[in-house]
Each structure stands twice: as C-alpha cells, then as structure tokens.
Amino acid sequence: MAGIKWMQDGRYGIMVHYLSHIMPRAGEKRRTWDEMVNGFDVSRFCSEMEQSGAGWVIFPFGQNTGYYCSENRELEKYWTGKCSWRDLMLELARELRRRRIRLIAYLPSEVDSAPKEQRKALGWDLDKEDKSEFMKRYLEIIRYWAQKLGPDLSGWWFDGCYDASGKSFTRTHEWHNGRFDYDLLRSAARAGNPEAVIAMCPGAESMEYVFAEQDYLAGEANTLAHRGDIPLPEGMQRHCLIWLDCFWMHSKSPGEIAPPRFSDRELLEFAESWWKHKGAVTWNVGIYEDGTLAEKTMAQVKRIGAFREEGT
Numbered sequence: 581m582a583g584i585k586w587m588q589d590g591r592y593g594i595m596v597h598y599l600s601h602i603m604p605r606a607g608e609k610r611r612t613w614d615e616m617v618n619g620f621d622v623s624r625f626c627s628e629m630e631q632s633g634a635g636w637v638i639f640p641f642g643q644n645t646g647y648y649c650s651e652n653r654e655l656e657k658y659w660t661g662k663c664s665w666r667d668l669m670l671e672l673a674r675e676l677r678r679r680r681i682r683l684i685a686y687l688p689s690e691v692d693s694a695p696k697e698q699r700k701a702l703g704w705d706l707d708k709e710d711k712s713e714f715m716k717r718y719l720e721i722i723r724y725w726a727q728k729l730g731p732d733l734s735g736w737w738f739d740g741c742y743d744a745s746g747k748s749f750t751r752t753h754e755w756h757n758g759r760f761d762y763d764l765l766r767s768a769a770r771a772g773n774p775e776a777v778i779a780m781c782p783g784a785e786s787m788e789y790v791f792a793e794q795d796y797l798a799g800e801a802n803t804l805a806h807r808g809d810i811p812l813p814e815g816m817q818r819h820c821l822i823w824l825d826c827f828w829m830h831s832k833s834p835g836e837i838a839p840p841r842f843s844d845r846e847l848l849e850f851a852e853s854w855w856k857h858k859g860a861v862t863w864n865v866g867i868y869e870d871g872t873l874a875e876k877t878m879a880q881v882k883r884i885g886a887f888r889e890e891g892t
C-alpha cells in the first residue's frame with residue numbers, strides 16, 4: 581500500500597470546526613458572521629499549528645449553517661450575501677503553506693439539514709434521489725474554490741456522504757450515494773491542484789469508505805476503539821479523525837472548552853496503532869469565536885507530538 585507519503589510523514593493533523601455558531605470564551609457572541617471572521621487572527625492560529633507539529637490542518641469553508649468563510653462567485657449566483665467579506669480561507673491557505681503546513685478543506689456534500697432558503701437556492705429539494713440539479717450547482721461551487729486556492733489547497737474532506745435511509749437524523753430519506761459521479765467530483769475538487777487528495781465520509785464510527793478510488797479514509801470516530809490495521813483498497817491511505825474535547829465544536833454557550841477527554845497514554849497508544857501501519861491521525865480541537873484554540877487540548881497535542889519525535 582503506497583498511500584499518501586506526506587500524511588505518513590506528518591503523521592497527524594489538526595481539524596477545527598470554525599463555523600458561524602461557534603461561541604466565545606467569555607462575553608457575548610459577535611452579532612454577525614463578518615464581525616466574527618474579521619476577528620480571526622490568522623498569524624496566531626498558524627503559529628499554534630506550527631508549534632503543535634501538525635502536518636496538515638482541516639478547516640471548513642462552511643457547513644449547513646448557510647455561511648462560508650471564503651468568497652465564491654458561483655455560490656453567490658444562487659444565494660447572495662452568505663460568503664464573508666474577508667476571504668479567511670485564502671489567507672489561511674497562503675500562511676499555512678508559507679509555514680509548510682498543508683490545508684485540507686472541510687465541506688459537507690449535502691444541505692439536507694440546512695435552512696430552507698439554502699436548500700431552495702442550491703436545488704436540493706428538486707430531485708428526491710439523485711439530487712442531480714443540486715450536484716450540478718454544487719460541483720460548480722467546489723470547482724471555483726479549488727481553482728482559486730490552487731496548489732495552496734492539498735485536499736478535501738467531504739462530509740455527509742450518506743445513504744440517508746439508514747440515518748435517522750436526516751430530514752429526508754430518499755437520497756443516497758448514487759448521486760455522486762466520482763469522476764466529476766474529483767475533476768472539480770482537483771481543478772486547481774491535480775494532486776489534491778479526497779476523502780468522503782459516510783458517517784461516524786463505521787470506518788467505511790464511499791468509493792474505492794478515494795485517496796484516503798475519512799475515518800470519523802467518536803471513540804478510541806479503532807485501530808490502524810483495518811483492510812482498505814490498494815493505495816487508499818489509512819486515516820482516523822477523532823474529537824478530543826468538546827463534541828466536534830464549541831457551540832452551546834460561551835465559556836471554557838471542555839478539557840481533553842483522554843489521557844496522554846490512551847491517546848498515544850491509539851495514535852501508535854495507526855502509525856505502525858503507516859496510518860495518519862487527525863485531532864479535532866475545540867476553537868473559540870476569535871480563532872483561539874482550547875489551551876489544555878493543544879498542550880496535550882504538543883506532548884503527543886514530542887513523544888512521536890522521541891520515538892522516530
């Protein structure tokens with residue numbers, strides 16, 4: 581299994597769920613998405629990533645809140661005023677690359693739970709099963725971002741790649757992964773970088789994949805039960821993503837992010853079970869409204885990174 585060399589070399593990344601409903605450490609939440617994005621300190625965030633030893637960062641363009649952190653002309657054709665004035669993703673991509681840290685974009689592959697205005701704008705409810713009109717519009721949006729970020733974007737982590745009939749939390753249940761033409765998706769996602777890697781997530785805890793041709797396993801996990809010796813198609817990179825403190829995002833109320841839920845020993849044993857099989861791990865770390873990170877969790881990540889360096 582060849583896999584993705586830079587994921588094997590970097591061995592771990594950091595993901596954050598920076599979205600419009602993220603809460604501050606203290607005080608009142610900022611009133612608008614633009615105010616929130618304008619308060620994000622890119623230099624400080626990237627310094628934290630560099631000091632942590634992360635080889636890559638997974639950061640969202642947006643999710644099903646209806647707000648995005650990067651200008652997109654194709655999205656604006658269908659739904660105006662939802663992209664921040666500041667192009668936060670573009671700034672992050674350039675600064676991370678300057679520090680030799682790769683950027684992977686997070687983006688859901690559906691808008692089933694989004695506001696009805698977003699579903700209407702993107703054509704989600706026009707086709708019950710294959711979502712053909714939605715997929716046409718959405719691939720235009722993906723292609724635009726891919727071309728704009730170019731080689732500064734190293735990959736994609738697509739969420740919500742569901743067969744919805746088996747997911748009780750979805751709003752509608754007719755749609756399924758037959759809506760994807762993987763060749764078209766790959767073409768759009770790699771429009772600015774032919775080496776951009778792709779993962780498609782069919783849900784948490786399953787350690788399954790959507791297409792044998794995808795580059796790496798999405799590997800969404802809620803527990804440390806998963807190990808890196810799982811069988812995968814030839815060439816697919818082993819990878820696991822797990823949240824370390826708050827449940828994926830700090831979105832309930834202002835205040836301190838929950839402390840790390842695993843001991844250093846537990847986390848290191850888990851990571852080593854992936855590393856010894858040339859696998860990669862990504863830690864999801866809580867982030868505040870101003871872009872600062874959960875301090876106790878980042879301290880733990882740095883300790884795990886030090887243990888890794890001592891063992892190599």
